[in-house]
Amino acid sequence: MKWDVSLFLLRFIHLTVDDVYGWNKPSFISNWYPIESQNSENSSLTVTHSLGELPAKVDIQIKVVIDGVDYIFTGIGSAQRDNDIAHDYGGVVYIYNNAEVILSLPFGGADSGGVAYTGSHLDYNGPSSPVQGKHNNGFVRVKAWKQADFPTPLFEKAVQISDDETDSFKEINHQSSVLPDLVTAQTRLDGGYYSDGQGVIFQMTTLSSSNCIGGLLFGYSETKVRLWVPYQKPLNDNDCNGAVFFQHDGWGRNPFVSNNGTVVLKGYKLDENLVFETTVRVEDKISSQDIVYPSLYNTDHALVTVQVKHDANGGNNQGMIFDGAGTALSTNTKYSGVIYVYTNSSILLWTPSSLKGYMVFINNRWGSGQMHSAETSADVIVRVYAVIECPNPTSLNSNYTISNGLRVGSVVTYSCYSGYIYTSGYLSRTCQSNRRWDGTDPICSQMQCLHPDGIANGTYVFTGKSVGDTVKYTCNVHCQYEAGDLERTCQLGGYWDGISPVCSVIKCADPGGVFNATYSVAGFAPGNTVTYTCVAGSMHQAGDSTRVCQLNGSWNGIPIVCYTAAGSTNFNPVFYSPQELAESIEKTKTELTVDKKTTSSYARTLVCATDPRPSSLHIGTGGIALLSSMLAAVILPDMIIFIRHIRHMSNIYRRQK
Structure with missing residues (x-):
């Protein structure tokens, strides 16, 4: 054959x-x-x-x-x-x-x-x-x-x-x-x-x-x-x-x-x-x-x-x-x-x-x-x-479910892992008669945070924008940290944790004037100066005529003291810190406070005083008479009724005996 x-x-x-x-x-x-x-x-x-x-x-x-x-x-x-x-x-x-x-x-x-x-x-x-x-x-x-x-x-x-x-x-x-x-x-x-x-x-x-x-x-x-x-x-x-x-x-x-x-x-x-x-x-x-x-x-x-x-x-x-x-x-x-x-x-x-x-x-x-x-x-x-089948689906950074096994017509559906976001490919693919899934594998990229926000009066550096990366902030020179987070981390949801930090410019307060002196301020930032000048007829006795604004927001040195030439007595000025001054004021207030119950006016309110005027006697006598009349008008009718009731009860008692 x-x-x-x-x-x-x-x-x-x-x-x-x-x-x-x-x-x-x-x-x-x-x-x-x-x-x-x-x-x-x-x-x-x-x-x-x-x-x-x-x-x-x-x-x-x-x-x-x-x-x-x-x-x-x-x-x-x-x-x-x-x-x-x-x-x-x-x-x-x-x-x-x-x-x-x-x-x-x-x-x-x-x-x-x-x-x-x-x-x-x-x-x-x-x-x-x-x-x-x-x-x-x-x-x-x-x-x-x-x-x-x-x-x-x-x-x-x-x-x-x-x-x-x-x-x-x-x-x-x-x-x-x-x-x-x-x-x-x-x-x-x-x-x-x-x-x-x-x-x-x-x-x-x-x-x-x-x-x-x-x-x-x-x-x-x-x-x-x-x-x-x-x-x-x-x-x-x-x-x-x-x-x-x-x-x-x-x-x-x-x-x-x-x-x-x-x-x-x-x-x-x-x-x-x-x-x-x-x-x-x-x-x-x-x-x-x-x-x-x-x-x-x-x-x-x-x-x-x-x-x-x-x-x-x-x-x-x-x-x-x-x-x-x-x-x-x-x-x-x-x-x-x-x-x-x-x-x-x-x-x-x-x-x-x-x-x-x-x-x-x-x-x-x-x-x-x-x-x-x-x-x-x-x-x-x-x-x-043979049962026409596609190979097992491949997945990267994603999960998938299959509707009807690996046979022709079955649909595989992908979902990206938490912290990943779909960027390209097909999230749904169908098994074809050529034993291949249609479309292309989906690509799930790791979710990224946005570019970090800048801050006023500060700078930052960051390691990247992927989950787990960090951004670190630094306040500028002559600025100080006040609030927020100096370090933030990129989270799974594509956001930076915490809140942006706040850096404020360091400033000294107005130093204020001094008796018998004038002053001029170059500025209030660290390094700026205030200069005092005694007025005519006064002399610089103590303190600093020039003071510099420090990084901690205070003026260095101590205030100037000027005195007039006509004064024959020298004096040594006493300087208080703000805390000491507050304590002294509070002590003075305590010492000067008087209990009102110890005053004579308070005592008089508790004792009746004799009034020798004739009018006072007449008014008092009239008042007593008036009050007695009113009381008698109220009580007398009741007394009459009460007496009659007693008599009546007494008669009833005698009859019963």
């Missing part, structure tokens, strides 16, 4: 901000577990998932590390063969329910099973790669998506199927009229476990009734889904010689065979999350080139699919799509399908090369031969789905 390069289509999907995303990263990703084939004691592994529901999709990744490169194979939904045939094979079979995933590894028989296999070079052609061949050791992990991680299905159908010859083929019209990007075929088995359908046949039939064959093959188109199961031959006493699912005879510690089940079909459109797609036309041989991605993809979150599309111009399954396989389990019978292995940077494909190999193959054993196919040419469609 060959790849027709002229039909090699490579396209990138660019999404718009308005796209609505219905597909998310897997809700559960397990750790990597070391695995080894041909070890019966460790041939099963149970991984408990945390979804709390049946997964909508399970992806089993088998990792083989070569020269530091992680090569990823994919698990398979059913063992299609047992270990009886000495023909190399590999893979990890899995089933799952709403709580766990059970993995089964090959062991025993001809010891020909590995954990992963790209297929024999006699059976498959593909790129020359270190990963080509069978691998007995590796690592495995489970990725599982909730139903809420997927968009609403285009359709959802359920159908019963079994290994009975008359019940081993089903065709379902899904009626969506849209070609899904992905179809899941989850078969409910005995015990409540589920297995996933496959798109390849590795074993056409069994060579002996003691051999096992099983699995669910499915393909789909715009209108329908078809299902095939290898039927159980009549009078066969081996229940795995034809089954819907089996892990038996060399697969895992606990054999499990299911001969019937209910298949739940769901179709999805995932093109909104499509980040890479290439379609390759395969004819008769494969190229030696692998397919390199345009950028690195995170294998933790991405979903890689490889599908084979049946030609639309012939055969029973025109235009139908079948899934490729992530490992090879072929025997020496006829087989079909594409094997794929991927890394974070490329994907490698192997296609059937021998006369027994087909791109699409369905024979009489599968589905009783209904809608059989044997196609050697087909289109191979490779897709990578």
Whole structure:
């Protein structure tokens, strides 16, 4: 077979901000577990998932590390063969329910099973790669998506199927009229476990009734889904010689065979999350080139699919799509399908090369031969789905919040730290489909204070205008500090603490005149002088005729003393300081103060004085007579009534006796 390069289509999907995303990263990703084939004691592994529901999709990744490169194979939904045939094979079979995933590894028989296999070079052609061949050791992990991680299905159908010859083929019209990007075929088995359908046949039939064959093959188109199961031959006493699912005879510690089940079909459109797609036309041989991605993809979150599309111009399954396989389990019978292995940077494909190999193959054993196919040419469609995400936002001197994670359309909103102010860039940015935030990072600069205010009669120096910087003030020469703050600090709010200082000019008071002298003042600032001159006829006896204004606002020296020449007595002037003068005045006031109660006038106010004048006698006598008359007029009527009352009471008393 060959790849027709002229039909090699490579396209990138660019999404718009308005796209609505219905597909998310897997809700559960397990750790990597070391695995080894041909070890019966460790041939099963149970991984408990945390979804709390049946997964909508399970992806089993088998990792083989070569020269530091992680090569990823994919698990398979059913063992299609047992270990009886000495023909190399590999893979990890899995089933799952709403709580766990059970993995089964090959062991025993001809010891020909590995954990992963790209297929024999006699059976498959593909790129020359270190990963080509069978691998007995590796690592495995489970990725599982909730139903809420997927968009609403285009359709959802359920159908019963079994290994009975008359019940081993089903065709379902899904009626969506849209070609899904992905179809899941989850078969409910005995015990409540589920297995996933496959798109390849590795074993056409069994060579002996003691051999096992099983699995669910499915393909789909715009209108329908078809299902095939290898039927159980009549009078066969081996229940795995034809089954819907089996892990038996060399697969895992606990054999499990299911001969019937209910298949739940769901179709999805995932093109909104499509980040890479290439379609390759395969004819008769494969190229030696692998397919390199345009950028690195995170294998933790991405979903890689490889599908084979049946030609639309012939055969029973025109235009139908079948899934490729992530490992090879072929025997020496006829087989079909594409094997794929991927890394974070490329994907490698192997296609059937021998006369027994087909791109699409369905024979009489599968589905009783209904809608059989044997196609050697087909289109191979490779897709990578991922949640388009922007990197974590960067921030400098700011905090940020994100509205909806790192996906396209999410908005990051920044706010500057306290003490910082937004100066440029974008405070709100949106994640674009090119995995970049629009706009530019915001710049938050440290908040600065205004230039310090100058002051009268002073100067200042400052270390800067950023938070924590200081400004220091100094009063000029001949000036003195009166109020405010001589040192101020720039605060977070962009202001200087405290208040501006006040510096006032130092001045001396008017020195005043002196008896028998005149004076002239040159000024009142420090250094200025006042000069005294005794008037004519007077002489300078003491004190300073010239006094200088000092820095403390006082005049030096002492006042001048001038005396007249006619005076025959010399005297020594006494000089008081302002405080001494005030104390002397207060003492004098105390000594000169007289208590008024000790005066004769106060004493006379307390004693009545005799008035010898006749008029005084007459006025006094008249006043007494008047007062006596007024008193008698008030009291006399009451006295009469009182006397009568006494008499009356006395009469009453005598009668009673």
